[in-house]
Amino acid sequence: MKRKLTPRGRARRQQILDEAARLFAERGYHPTSVAEIVDTLGVGKGVFYWYFESKEDLFLEILASSSQDLRRLQQAAIGDEPDPLRRIELGIRASLEWFREHRHLFNLSQFAATEPRFAVVLRQNDAVAIDDVTRHLKEAMADGRIPDQDPAMLAHALVGATRHLARTYLYHGDVPVDLVADVAVGFVLGGLLGGTTGGVRGAEPPQAR
Amino acid sequence: MKRKLTPRGRARRQQILDEAARLFAERGYHPTSVAEIVDTLGVGKGVFYWYFESKEDLFLEILASSSQDLRRLQQAAIGDEPDPLRRIELGIRASLEWFREHRHLFNLSQFAATEPRFAVVLRQNDAVAIDDVTRHLKEAMADGRIPDQDPAMLAHALVGATRHLARTYLYHGDVPVDLVADVAVGFVLGGLLGGTTGGVRGAEPPQAR
Amino acid sequence: MKRKLTPRGRARRQQILDEAARLFAERGYHPTSVAEIVDTLGVGKGVFYWYFESKEDLFLEILASSSQDLRRLQQAAIGDEPDPLRRIELGIRASLEWFREHRHLFNLSQFAATEPRFAVVLRQNDAVAIDDVTRHLKEAMADGRIPDQDPAMLAHALVGATRHLARTYLYHGDVPVDLVADVAVGFVLGGLLGGTTGGVRGAEPPQAR
Amino acid sequence: MKRKLTPRGRARRQQILDEAARLFAERGYHPTSVAEIVDTLGVGKGVFYWYFESKEDLFLEILASSSQDLRRLQQAAIGDEPDPLRRIELGIRASLEWFREHRHLFNLSQFAATEPRFAVVLRQNDAVAIDDVTRHLKEAMADGRIPDQDPAMLAHALVGATRHLARTYLYHGDVPVDLVADVAVGFVLGGLLGGTTGGVRGAEPPQAR
DNA sequence: AATGAATGAGGATTCATTCAT
DNA sequence: AATGAATGAATCCTCATTCAT
CATH class of the missing domain: 1.10.10.60 (Homeodomain-like)
Incomplete structure (x- = not known):
């Protein structure tokens, strides 16, 4: 064909x-x-x-090409930046730019998640993104820049926070990207750094795990 | 009727x-x-x-009742806890419990977001959740527990991170709730505390910990 | 049953x-x-x-009883009036009274005519009404009161004119019965009397009146 | 569409x-x-x-086009005939021709009258027909050809008689058009001419109104 | 007599897809 | 490459009727 x-x-x-x-x-x-x-x-x-x-075929192609497009932009933005945390920041900022430009695509991946035939490929696409982030995180941990923790989990937390902010403020709202990016980056980096304790500091002794 | x-x-x-x-x-x-x-x-x-x-009616009812159910659980978990950050932690932990119990509902709200007729009510439901969190955050800021920032944005970041972790590890994966909760709480509280800076700390050397 | x-x-x-x-x-x-x-x-x-x-059964019963009811009223109105034309007039006036009182039933017989299973009984009901009128007309012809013509046809013309006036002015409009009755009776009796010629009198000059 | x-x-x-x-x-x-x-x-x-x-749409189209078709034929038959009563006769004869040709459509307008959504357009169609007749009648009254009376009411009586004859003898029966036409025209013209009295002539003095 | 519940055939309509031209 | 026409399975929904209580 x-x-x-x-x-x-x-x-x-x-x-x-x-x-x-x-x-x-x-x-x-x-x-x-x-x-x-x-x-x-x-x-x-x-x-x-x-x-x-088919219609299904078309949809899958839209999914695939948009995820590729986003990744291309992220990698271009990161370039050969040596600092892994900085790479994450650049990735977040690039993603937010892309999300603003392609905000209409939000719903597509949301939807894709809800039907098995589409969810499969969505998961693959997502895995790539998570992998990218995970690599940076591992390096940052190896460097002692952030505390040791399950890097994949952190990656998901990071991605979740970023996407949700994007959806809310770039898709439904219309807030300047930079402002959203600052909050996102701040929150995420804070989250990565502060992640050692599993509870409110000071209200009670942190639970050791 | x-x-x-x-x-x-x-x-x-x-x-x-x-x-x-x-x-x-x-x-x-x-x-x-x-x-x-x-x-x-x-x-x-x-x-x-x-x-x-109608089928549509049924779906809307599922949406509404599940969002109510979740909120009820959150409020029960929070009780009359005076510390706002602790309230957030309790809310996150309660949510994760609920998400695990009702993991199949994830797709429903995902989907609801993708069609206007459902998105409307979904947005209303979500607004309630965000409001709850926002109130806690404002209090924490007033108490000087976390740096001043747009509380609604933080709320969205927090919710986004939590939900994404839940979806990944409780729905698709099968990780113990407590483990996920610890990471989520750690990440979120870190994010809230560390949110002051809009970028990577440290072109200068990484803060030792 | x-x-x-x-x-x-x-x-x-x-x-x-x-x-x-x-x-x-x-x-x-x-x-x-x-x-x-x-x-x-x-x-x-x-x-x-x-x-x-059944629903069908109910409908048939409504049809039957209303046609009986109308006929009862007509016969009561006519009584033992000896003049056949006068009997027709009385019948028309009685019918119009009934139609006004039961105007909502118009649609029912209209409808009944459009589906075979109902049309059958409707036709039987109608046949009775036409028969009544036809008898009067035959008598009037025998008495030389009106010109000889197919009495059944005249009966139908008469009934058609009356019903249509009733539908228009008593059902959709709300004109006093007597007024409608006067026009109906005048038109119908004129029609019966004048029925000899099959066309416009008067390529020759119009009869002055 | x-x-x-x-x-x-x-x-x-x-x-x-x-x-x-x-x-x-x-x-x-x-x-x-x-x-x-x-x-x-x-x-x-x-x-x-x-x-x-939709099915409804189709039905409405049938209604509309058949009423247009009938009117076209009537007007063609009338041509530029100057005598208003003759115009009425020609209209009746043309209508009966059309009714014979399209006898199956009788039920459609019968039915249309029984449901509000269809009745509306039916009424509009009918209004046009009544208007046409009413114009001729007014002219005939102005010329002194027929006694003064409410022309719209006469129009309805005329139309009612004609249609009912058509339905009975052309649809259910199978009588030659010309025969029906002769009776219809005779009855109607008689009715128009004789309409002055509101009751049986001679049985008792006509009610003055 | 009466009720809420249940049945399931039937109906209008949609829509991805294919076909003839 | 492209079009209008056609297909027909699938879908949501209605409703007369029956049933259990």
Whole structure:
């Protein structure tokens, strides 16, 4: 089914990808019909099936390419920065930039998580992101920059906090990225550094584990 | 449409709620048909519409009642604890307990966020949760326990980190709650305390600990 | 299925008949569900099926009883009037009175005509009415009061004009019965008397009056 | 929803309109399912919804187009006839022709009157027909050809008589149009001319009003 | 007599996908 | 490459009717 596409064909294909992503994000995957997508573009239904195997296929492609795109940006932003914590900061800031630019995609991955056939690939994509962060964290621990803890867990905490802030303030709200980034970075780095104790300091002696 | 229900009727109704939640969570809202729900219960299709206006209505009810249930548990856990940071810790721990018990519900709110008709109520539910946390944070700031910062943003960071950890380790993984709770609490409290700086401390050498 | 009914039972039964007739007339037969009927009366569904075999059965009974009721009134009005044309006038006036009183029933017979299972009985009812009129007309012709013509056809013309006036001015409009009756009687008697010619009198000059 | 239709598409659409009208007329609107319509045509269910928004929509279109069609014929028959009474006669004769040709449509408007959503448009259609007749009657009154009376009421009486004759002798019976037309025209013109008295001439003095 | 509960066939409608042109 | 037309399984929902109590 891989077609050789003319430049014009590639443009068409991208146009469909973009429009579909927009509609899926706005109304949801299921409530958006193939008919609506092609109608919005003012083309016949045949066009859609010329470029994509199926609606599901299209959605998977949107998922994959957006996760790749985000990762590319993160890596470009990190460059060859030697300080692992600084790398994390740069990654967070780059992510937030990307999230702002592609805020409509939030809903897509949210949704993908809720149906098994999509959740699988979503999990793979996420694993890559978590891996990246985990590597930085391990290095920071090795350097003694942050206390030893399960790095994967920290990575998830970090990613969770960042995404949620992004969703709230860049997608639903419209707060300047830098402001969100400052809070995110501050919170996350604080969390990484302070993570030794499992409870409120001082209210009672920290539980040793 | 409010019906007077006999005890038997109430039981049936609850049975449908539970089974539907399970199926929605497992396969997704759209891929789960009303027919499947009633078939699973071994009853006729009419039964569903005797107890619920529509599939959508049922879903909204699941959403609402689960968010209420969670909040009830949080408040019970917090009790009249005077220390605001300790209240947050207790809230996080209670939430994680609840998440473990109701892990299948994760997908439901994930999904709800992706379609406007559901997103509306989801946002309202979430606002309540964020408000609760925000109140504690303000108090902690007034007491000088944590640095001054936008409390709502911190609340979102906190909630995001907690939920993501829960989803990862309680839903997809099967890590003991306490362990996850310790990391979550540590990360969050660290994040709250350390939030003053907007970047990596230390182009200068890392603070020894 | 003929039940022996207590007085209370008979009242209940009539209550259902009345309420159903009202709802059928207002919304149509199909759009009115048995559930709505019993809900309006504030009783359970069992009540309905205690008194009637089926929805269809109920409808047929309404049809039959209203046509009987109308005929009773007509005959009472006519009494033993010897003049056949006068009998027709009295019949028309009585009918219009009845139509005003039971205007909601118009839609029921309209509807009944559109589905075979009901049309059959409707036709029988109508045949009785047409027969009555036809008898008067034959007598009037025999007496030389009106020109000879197919009496059944005249009867239908008469009935059609009367009913349509009733529907328009007593059901949709709210004109005094007497006024409608005067026009109806005038038109109908004129029609009966003038019926000799099959076209416009007067390529020749219009008769001055 | 306006589609651009190819000639083939237009033919299909018309085919559906015709078949549906036939079935609705024969069995009634509700007892005729969309499935039956498309099955009769030997096409898939989707075809129906390609050409019509809904079953209701289709029905409304049948109603509208048939009333337009009838009116077109009436006007063509009347041409520029100067005599208003002659115009009425021509209109009646043309209508009866049309009724014979489209006798199956009788039930449709009968039915339409019984449900509010359809009754509305039916009333509008009817108003046009009554208006046409009313104009002729006013002219005839102005010319002194017929006695002064409420022209709209006469119009309704006329229309009622004509339609009822048509329904009885062209739809249920199978009498030659001309015969029915002669009776109808005779009756109606008689009715118009004789309308001065509100009661039986001679049985007793006419009631003055 | 009466109720709430249950049944399940049937109905309108949607929609991903395929086809003929 | 592209279009309008067609397919038909699947979906949500309704409703007359029956049942258990």
